[in-house]
Each structure stands twice: as C-alpha cells, then as structure tokens.
Amino acid sequence: KVSLTQESPVVVYSDAEGSGAIGVVAVGRKPHTDPPYPSWKFHSPAWCDNIQMQELAGVILAILALRSLNLSGTTYLAVDNQSVIESMIKGSSSNTIMRHLVGRTWSLIGDAGLNAYFEYVPSRCNIADAPSREEWSGLPPEIYSPSPIDLAPEFFAFMDSVADDIEQFGGDIREGPADERDSDTDEPDQPVSDPETDRLSVTD
Numbered sequence: 001k002v003s004l005t006q007e008s009p010v011v012v013y014s015d016a017e018g019s020g021a022i023g024v025v026a027v028g029r030k031p032h033t034d035p036p037y038p039s040w041k042f043h044s045p046a047w048c049d050n051i052q053m054q055e056l057a058g059v060i061l062a063i064l065a066l067r068s069l070n071l072s073g074t075t076y077l078a079v080d081n082q083s084v085i086e087s088m089i090k091g092s093s094s095n096t097i098m099r100h101l102v103g104r105t106w107s108l109i110g111d112a113g114l115n116a117y118f119e120y121v122p123s124r125c126n127i128a129d130a131p132s133r134e135e136w137s138g139l140p141p142e143i144y145s146p147s148p149i150d151l152a153p154e155f156f157a158f159m160d161s162v163a164d165d166i167e168q169f170g171g172d173i174r175e176g177p178a179d180e181r182d183s184d185t186d187e188p189d190q191p192v193s194d195p196e197t198d199r200l201s202v203t204d
Contacts, residue, residue, distance in 0.1 A: 008032060010075040010114075012066055013121070013128035014058035016051060020044045022058035023131030025144065026065050036145035040065055041131040042152065045159045047097075055081040056101045058128070059088075061155055063108050068149045072113035080123045088118055100166045108158070 011027040024040045027033055044057035059077060066075065079085055091106065093099045109116045123129055130139055136146050166172075 007073050009117075010066060010071045010073065011078065012062045012075065013078040013126055014055070014062040015080060015123075015126050015128035015132040016044065016054035016058045017129075017132045018051060018054075020046075020048060020054050021132050022054060022061055023128040023133075024058060024062045024065050025128045025131065026062070026069060026071070026147075027127075028069070028071065035143045036141060037127075037143065038065070038069065038147040038149070039128075039131050039139075039144045040147055040151060041136070042155060045156070045163070047163060048159075052081065052083055052087070052098060053101060055079060055084045056087075056098070056105060057159065058132070059084070060101075060105055060108060060158060061151065063105070063112050063114065064151050064154055064158070065147070065149075066114065067112045068151060073115060074117070075114040076117050076119045078119045078121045078126065078128075080121050080126045080129070082120060085118045085120055096170070097166055100162055100169070104158075104162050104165065 008029045008031065010029050013025045013027065014022065016022045020043050022042055022044050026038045028037070040061060042061060044054045048054050048057050059079060062077060066072070087093045087098055087102050088105065091102060093102055127143070131144060136144075
C-alpha cells in the first residue's frame with residue numbers, strides 16, 4: 001500500500017553576527033508547531049573569523065539541533081546570507097576553509113537524514129537574528145525557549161574535526177588575515193531558483 005500523504009516540511013532558522021555569535025531557532029514541522037520554539041545561541045570557534053564561516057557554523061548548529069529533536073525529511077534551512085547559500089548549492093568554494101566547511105556540512109545533512117532546501121530570508125524576517133545578538137533575558141519568552149538539550153559538546157567536537165581536516169589537507173586556519181582568505185569570487189553554478197520566493201533549493 002502506497003501512502004499519498006506528503007509529510008509536512010521541517011523549518012529551522014540560523015543566523016550569525018560579526019562577533020561570531022550564532023543563533024538557531026527550530027520551528028519544527030509546519031504547520032503543526034506553535035511558539036515558543038526551542039532555541040540555541042553559541043559562539044563560533046575563533047578560526048571562523050569572517051561572516052561566511054560564522055553563518056555556516058550556524059547552519060551546522062541548526063542541523064545538529066534538528067537531529068537532537070529527531071526531525072528529518074524535507075527541511076527548509078532559512079539563512080539570510082546569499083553567499084553561504086550559493087556556496088552550499090554549488091557544493092564548493094574557492095576558499096580552502098569554506099570548501100571544507102561546505103563539504104562537511106553536506107555530509108552532516110546526509111547523516112541527519114535531511115532532504116535540504118536552502119531558503120533565503122531577509123535579516124528582518126530571520127527569527128534567529130535576535131538570539132545571535134541578545135542575551136536570553138532580552139528575548140520574548142513567548143517566542144524563544146532556550147533548549148535544555150546541550151549541543152555544545154557535539155557542536156564543538158564537530159567544528160574541531162573540521163579544523164583538523166583543513167590542516168590535514170594543507171589549509172591553515174591560522175594563516176593570514178581573514179580578508180585575504182575569505183574571498184569567494186567564483187560565479188556560482190545555476191541553482192534551482194523560485195523567483196517568487198527567492199528560494200534556492202537543493203535536493204538529494
């Protein structure tokens with residue numbers, strides 16, 4: 001017997017700000033969830049010293065959050081940085097560190113059982129923006145619920161393993177100022193684009 005019922009998508013927002021702080025808000029499987037939503041805020045590792053790396057660290061935290069909540073399947077990863085979305089859709093980057101981060105992020109997406117779509121959202125519409133900037137005490141409790149699930153050990157172990165990979169394959173996360181090693185000027189491959197929603201999507 002074949003089921004014709006389509007499972008509702010999972011939605012998760014992530015964001016980063018210039019100091020390296022990252023925030024994640026797991027909305028869950030729409031339309032069956034209501035706020036407050038489980039939320040996390042961390043600081044990305046020091047070697048993630050530009051906004052693209054920090055935003056991608058936020059995506060990694062978002063994936064780990066969904067896995068901790070046993071959410072998988074069709075998933076919209078809402079991000080407000082077009083450069084990061086383009087690198088993820090292309091599956092690579094001209095920058096050594098970003099290239100490793102992109103590859104490991106896709107591996108993590110597969111391990112988590114996600115059929116991932118990257119959704120561009122303007123910063124003003126990104127509900128993960130506030131956790132990346134504010135202390136918990138400054139966030140409205142009717143929207144944000146600090147998750148009791150401690151993802152710090154898993155997140156930082158994962159990021160440490162990425163750093164090890166980068167150095168093993170000839171990169172140096174300590175080498176040079178960020179503005180000399182974070183440029184990604186390659187034209188992205190043509191993504192699947194929905195012009196009505198500015199959605200950039202990738203399927204397995």
